[in-house]
Structure formats: structure tokens, C-alpha cells
Amino acid sequence: MRDVWLLLRGVPGLTGAPDGVLQELAALFAWIESRDAWITREGEVGDAVHLLAEGVCAVSTRRPSGEEAHLAHLSAGAFFGHRAVLTGGRHTRSVRGIGRVRTLSMPGAALRQVMDGSDIYTATILRTALIISTARDLASATARIARHSAELAPGPPSAQPD
């Protein structure tokens, strides 16, 4: 469990948290290792939050045509799967490991218990970590949208309706 605790210490949002809190959180995660495998599938009910510890994952979504559209890559330190767990909904993206991947996975029930529990401090820092990870996803998606839009509309967008 010490390796999990050490890894959590470096996660943005959890940095600086007391060792006891991180040890309690570490006990809720389990290691999962996979190779070129789907970790979450779009449309499935969210039942765990994953922290990518080693390797790279590809994020994709299905177009109405059924074709898989690549959205992003995730690298070590990224959380995923939490949005479906916390909203009680289904995954809106699929995440697949590229090659060998190691994740730390916490069951959805454990995540909800931390969030709704009486330990406000632990809930706050874990929520902060999830917010930062989601915010970084959004910031990089925003940059990609702007880049794609620039490629599609070389002139000023207002002057060139697509």
C-alpha cells in the first residue's frame, strides 16, 4: 500500500495532504494492470474511478455512424471514470490503454462514501483532485478545438462561415 500512498502524494490536489489521510485513501484503491484493453466503455454504467499510474490511454467517443472518434490521450496522473460515478450516469467516453497500462482503481461505492461521508477534509481534497484532472482535460480539449477550428477556417471565423 506504501507505493499507492507515495503515488497519491504527487497527485495535484492531494499534494500536501496529511499522511494519515492519504493512507486512508490509498487503502481504497487497487492496482489493475492491462495491455491494449478497454478500461471504460462509452454507454456503460460508471462503477469505478481510475487513476492512471503508468502508461498512456486513448480517449474516444462513438460518432452516430458508429465510427470511433479519437478525442485525447491521457497520461500518468489523470483521473477518469469519476464523472459517471458521481452523476450516477453512464460513461460518455471510452478509455483504452495503449500497450501496458497500470491504473489505481477505486470502486464507485467507495468514492461516493468518501464524498458523502463525515470526513469533510478528505472529501474536499479528493474532490479538488478530481476537479483539477477534469479541468485539465477541458483546457486541453479547448486548445484542440481552437486548433482544429483554425485549420478549418484559415481566415477570421466571422468572415468565413463554415
Add this chain to the structure above:
Amino acid sequence: MGRRIPFADMVAESPFGAGLGANERQAMMAWLRPRPFSAGEILISAGELDRRLFLLLAGEVGVSAHAGGNDFALMSLGPGDMVGEICFFDAQARRSADVIASKRGLAAGLQYSDLLVAQREGHPLVATLQGLALAQLTKRLNAADRLLAGLATHRRPPGLVRRLRGSLGLPS
């Protein structure tokens, strides 16, 4: 002329003050600063380091990003939305987009250092803001994913971007 609603009442009636008791609302007002804005005024500039969060109480703002020398409108936000949450929660982030007022309005500004005070005091504002931030980020990320999935095609059908933006309720 309409009646001017006091700042504290506007906060109390917004999602940011929902579910708080009178004492909790009073404590929260010590951390929130009114930030009136006029149409065309810049609230946030891309690239800046600034850990302020703006809770929109009235008016409307537009969010836009730069690339290739162009500005691209990403979304419009209004009362009940927050802006600046990425830098607010992530100390390493810079402002990722411009936020410019499209209609005159009012925001409540919150410094991250004040959120830490609220956190130390166990004030429920922290959980409220975090819950709203996660919900809002989730909604925006889902919208961004749909837009990206459409943009990532090699061939662009006529009007694709405009239709996608329209379907997401974004300005074309």
C-alpha cells in the same frame, strides 16, 4: 428603472447560496466581492495567472479561445454559471480562454486564498462550489467532446461546425 437588488440578496438567491443558513450566508459574504461589468469588458484574459473565480449573478459573458491568429467563440454563460474555475482550482494552470462580457451584469469574485479560509472553517460553501464546478466542468467537457468528434473528421461536410455549435447551444 428597475429596483436594484442588493448584492447579498443576489448571491443568496443564486445556486451559490442555495441551501445555506443565514449565518453561513453572512460568513460567505466576507469572502465574495461584487464585480460589476459592462458589455465588452474583459473579465479574464487567456494566458494570465489569476486564481479568482467569478460567480455570475446577472448579465452574460462569452468565452473564446485563440488559435492561428483567430478568436473562436466557445460558449456563452449567464447567471448561475461560474467562470475561471480551471485556474482557481489548479495552481499550475494559466487562463485557458478569454471571457468578455456580452451584456452588462454582475459577478461575485472569490479569491482562492479565501476558499482556503472557508475550507479551514468547514464552511459548506466549499462543497457547494466544488459540486457546481464538477457539474459545470462535466457539462463543458461533454460539449467539447461532441464538438471535437465532429471537428476531427478529415472531410468537413458543409455547415458542420455551425450545425454542431447550434446543437450545443453555442453561438455560430
